[in-house]
């Protein structure tokens with residue numbers, strides 16, 4: 026049995042992870058912690074893998090603490106920047122298990138979103154225009170979504186590798202309607218009661234359009250991906266920091 030501790034266990038995602046861990050035949054819940062609890066309770070003696078779904082403001086500190094305690098971590102929380110990722114790599118190198126420590130961070134665990142991201146990166150070099158729209162429940166604290174940032178970054182990298190220039194845009198005045206620009210790609214965020222997690226990537230050429238869309242209607246859609254990551258970290262995932270569920274899929 027893989028012993029799994031959950032940090033952020035009372036949250037929307039954390040509570041689903043607790044249920045998923047309790048419901049799977051090969052995992053068992055070790056500790057379920059939330060704000061105010063002492064992370065030091067999680068040790069290699071009681072936990073094989075920690076799953077961390079909290080808030081962007083605290084996730085880095087949680088991961089650094091867990092790495093210092095020598096436990097492997099699956100992270101679903103958003104808000105990761107290159108600077109924060111560098112801090113995690115440094116912590117692994119300076120931690121108690123530099124050769125075997127595993128940390129896995131995924132902007133999205135739903136297969137539909139991972140594939141939409143993957144297909145968007147593939148499509149990127151064939152289109153002059155592209156914009157990303159993400160749509161979420163209004164309780165979400167960050168905008169744009171971590172997934173949308175990741176998608177935009179992947180599209181921008183693919184465009185750069187193909188030698189494409191900037192997307193065409195003759196906007197002369199903008200009060201914010203053109204969205205946030207991530208690596209040159211415009212990203213728009215919608216918050217609407219009734220929605221869960223959705224992303225649409227619009228590609229355009231003269232006379233044609235491609236739309237790639239992923240819809241997660243229920244948080245249960247993230248759980249197979251979370252359990253896959255837990256099993257990979259308890260199994261043959263490489264040591265060090267790994268980013269993106271696509272690394273564990275045969276894409």
Ligand SMILES: NC(=O)C1=CN([C@@H]2O[C@H](COP(=O)(O)OP(=O)(O)OC[C@H]3O[C@@H](n4cnc5c(N)ncnc54)[C@H](O)[C@@H]3O)[C@@H](O)[C@H]2O)C=CC1
Pocket residue numbers: 032033034035036037038039058059060061078079080081083087100101102103104131132133134135167171247
């Ligand atoms: N990677 C993925 O597939 C997905 C990622 N997310 C991301 O996961 C994160 C959490 O989302 P939700 O569960 O909807 O948020 P939420 O607000 O429902 O849950 C966050 C939980 O973290 C707890 N928390 C806050 N500070 C803490 C601390 N220092 N230590 C331990 N627990 C602490 C809160 O009390 C709360 O229970 C967000 O960043 C969200 O964007 C959400 C859905 C899917």
Ligand SMILES: O=C(O)C1=N[C@H](C(=O)O)C[C@H](O)C1
Pocket residue numbers: 103132133161165166169170171172173221222223
């Ligand atoms: O807060 C959410 O709900 C979600 N957050 C993640 C993100 O910001 O990309 C993943 C998914 O979109 C749901």
